Amino acid sequence: MTTQTALAAFPPSREDGLARLKDFVPQAGRDYATRRNFDLGQGAHDNVSCLSPYLRHRLVTEEEVLNAVLSKHSRSEAEKFIQEVFWRTYFKGWLEMRPPVWGGYWSELTFAWDQVQTQSGLRRAWEEACRGETGIECFDAWAHELVETGYLHNHARMWFASIWIFTLKLPWALGADFFLRHLCDGDPASNTLGWRWVAGLQTPGKTYLARASNIRKYTEDRFHPKWQLAGEAPAVSGSENPPPMAAPDGDRLDPAGPCVFLLHEDDLSPGWLFDLGLEPEASATLDTTGRMSILTPAEHVSAFKSRAIADAVARHDDRLGPVTSGLSDAKAIVDWARDHGASRIVTSYAPVGPTADLLREIEGIEVVRPLRAFDARAWPYATKGFFKFKDKIPELLGELRGLRVA
Template sequence: MTFEPTRAAGLKALADFLPKAGGSYAARRNYDLGAAGHPHVSRLSPWMRHRLVSETEVLRAVLGRHSASAAEKFIQEVYWRTYWKGWLEMRPGVWRQYRDGVAAARNRLATEGGLRRDWEAACTGDTGIDCFDHWARELVATGYLHNHARMWFASIWVFTLRLPWELGADFFLRHLLDGDPASNTLGWRWVAGIQTPGKTYLARPDNIARYTEGRFDPRGQLAEHADPIPAPPPPPRMAAPTGDRPDPALRTGWLMTEDDLLAGFPDLPPGDAGLPLCLMPCDDLRSPLATAPHVRGFTAAAMGDAAARHAGMFAEPVTASGHGRIEQVLDWAATRGLRQVVMPHAPAGPAGDACGDLCKALAAEGIALRRILRPHDARAWPHATHGFFRFKEKIPALLADLGGLRAA
């Protein structure tokens, strides 16, 4: 199972999956068949997470092939991504709480006897729980895990191995090609009983045996109770971002992070071939530890693909990366005489943090950073006020709007 970091490969994966997006997905999506290559799910997340292929494109393609009711389950799953992003955008403090939690848990590794050994065994797949060890190794080897495996793995990490959930989320974020600050942090919080207070997810041996078609049967090995992990309440909800409007009169450069590798915004100055382009990968900021080489490779190649696809629109790209990324962007902007830098909105997470710092540094030089929101996000995110079940009620109206949205 490989994930080629190009838009063309993402579109091909979408086309190949389309016939299965209806009843077949609804019936079989929970089966994790491992070595069989996960044939019942789309495996589109590495491309969607980087917006090599957008949610709008996926939804449109699915609706071109199936009715909304036949593909209801798949459509809902795509909107889970949108919902988590919107939820975190309105509570960015939860991302900061998570980062603080990772730092605190790493301190515990240094001071609590046995914790480091147990954490290392979990990460290398040496716990003696076959299914868990298999998924730890599958993740490290492929950069992907089936959704059900992610749920089981996280539950075993938290409730059976009793390891800090933040270290598990960090392990995922370092290795998942689709590692996403919203889906990952909130997925782990959901399993641990923090996201929906009091409601935990307990991995059960019979459920694992059934949905792995008997490949694993961890009877007697897993925790039988899952008490919610204590955590501070989320900070008060803020308004969803509305996005900025670029000023067409200003000398402009375009900046991309790995969060959105499609150009094609209606607000982009039209016909401005040769727009200065800066690529600013932030995947090294996913964790205080090193991000896995396959993630670094995917991000770099995906950004290269984006630049190559838009070669007619942008000038030869400059890459700003590592600890000096902010200074490198400042230098790029200054040498080109830019008065504004325009970019797709970088959501809460590593790139969002870096862009917050960048915004201040550019402002000090009299250069505006304008972050444009995609219509899909602008319409959907404000509905992520409560749980998914309330958000879900808005899906028919959001789908009806799709006709009016540009493909991206």
């Protein structure tokens, strides 16, 4: 039932993503700016776009969303929504220039998971939080909503993470993992950095404290956890943010010579590669769900991803050649490429996360990873905080040139 509920809320196809975008565009101006912070409850999130599962997998791209919004609203009218879309871009760029932060998350998670297995009190508290049985009504409702629908409103994510860390005193990495295993939009950058921000690791010393009055106001009185929440939020200790490396510029795609193509969950609109002349002998899809967590992701997450990938294959089947589905380890990828007589594997650049981790393990064959122009232009600006990045938004918008073929 949960899988059906989540997939009914987020049908995993580009067509459904575009339909949602079309429906939402009229609201992306002042309506969004005034109403976006309200969490109106499961099944009632009409004040926000709910586009994140589509954007996360690039069933619909940031450029398409921005272009659609700017075709109906002025930049100032849609400023708030545009900024939110660029938060995703910023977080991806920030992590891309600091990949050890992703490794650091995995170390924290592995450590916390060991503790869960050896400390019965921690295990019980973690299980109660994941099952939504803490006795804090709002938190429990959000845990159920997440598990049933694969989505939470942004404000609910902030409150939930804050209560997880500062009231329940659970390790932040276990909370980030709980989100990744259940969100249809689970994203290595937005999720890891969102949790780190609440914990006081992202902007050192600056934490986010969930307050009962704020929850009451922005849930329109559905919840009022008076006296139930921590009154302070001391920053979680952790290592300093590493200095930024250079942002990647991606590989040049030389269309000459036999190659095979890998389609992955981080870019399910590969039309731009065919526009660059890609003509693969064969293609394969990657399955990296087993690399998202130490535990098994929720069924609806795997189902969303596999159906979204199948949708991308169906849309491009005239360009892909014979398609092999669900490769999940480096040796299988290399064997498959060699079976097709290829000396190169082409795949769109995968940002820091499970797909990039898998691609990095490939040895003995060239892997060509072209980077979308949008990412190449925007990511290098994510050197400091979002407020500096934000100043570049007008320039980045100015460079958008119509919709790309998806």
